[in-house]
Amino acid sequence: MPARDTAPFERAPAEEGSPGGDTASREDAGLPWISIIVPTYQRPRELAVCLAALAALDYPVDRYEVVVVDDGSEPPATPSGANARRDLRVTWLRQPNRGPSAARNLGARHACGEVLAFTDDDCAPARGWLRALAASVRVAPGALHGGTVVNGLAHNAWAVASQTITDVVVPSLLASVSPLRFVTSNNLALRAERFAAIGGFDEGFRASEDREFAHRWLASGAPIAEVPGAVVQHLHDLGLVSYWCQHFGYGRGAYAFHRRRAVQVRAPFNPNLGLVAETFRRPFATLPMRSALRIAALLVVWQVANAAGYLWQGIVGDRSHAKPPS
Secondary structure, X not given: OOOOOOOOOOOXXXXXXXXXXXXXXXXXXXXXXXXXXXXXXXXXXXXXXXXHHHHOOOOOHHHEEEEEEEOOOOOOOOOOOOOOOOOOEEEEEEOOOOOHHHHHHHHHHHOOOOEEEEOOOOEXXXXXXXXXXXXXXXXXXXXXXXXXXXXXXXOOHHXXXXXXXXXXXXXXXXXXXXXXXXXXXXXXXXXXXXXXXXXXXXXXXXXXXXXXXXXXXXXXXXXXEXXXXXXXXXXXXOOHHHHHHHHHHHHHHHHHHHHHHHHHHOOOOOOOHHHHHHHHHHHHHHOOHHHHHHHHHXXXXXXXXXXXXXXXXXXXXXXXXXXXXX
């Protein structure tokens, strides 16, 4: 696995017209300047929806900016979606395809805000999202803040199944104060200097990077704060192939994460079968029987794909590490 990029996260200097200008009202003057970082790859339509939602946020336009990082899309991502708020500052960056962790880190290095907020190109934050995160950061400036993610595609069974997993796993780990607890990278915020101090996201992870980030965060002794009012709609239009690839990738990321954790804290990986069982129970508690059966079938696919990715990474990943340098 490539080493994590530990280059300093030097914040870009504020420019005229950037967040923090003189036009903020007295009522909003105490709000933090926030940089919203959005990695994107091959999703122009979804990105336009995301940017339109960010342009419509209930937050002073001179107290936030958007930094879009194109992770090697072909054709390249082009400015769109933010036109509804013409005075909103949007910075466009591009890099060769290196994954979302590297894209987020690049965005952080170019961000001007004192607070960094992260979401994804297939997400649409609610109007009050940024205010809720800002209020939480003000109360607990040393914490990692995670909001609420909801499925925005109720008609898509694959998206419903994928969100069901998140709806069970993330809150359960947070509630149990598990050392494996985390918040998802499509809805989190923290102070920029804390992000820099911890070294950003590990660029060796193309999936499960939020789990690895949260593990280092907790190991540093810093807390995680839940922000229920910071709501993001996830608009991931999944089908069979994309659903399989998503959870195969999560399996690969899980292997890399648990392998590293086993070395760092000498903690072997013990699957949480209770969480798996609760995930399968959830559709039957919330959906009509016919729909629940369909989602349960897709959860079987989740388990198979996840296990396949885990085993693949264990075999192919370890073999690649064993090769001597050429």
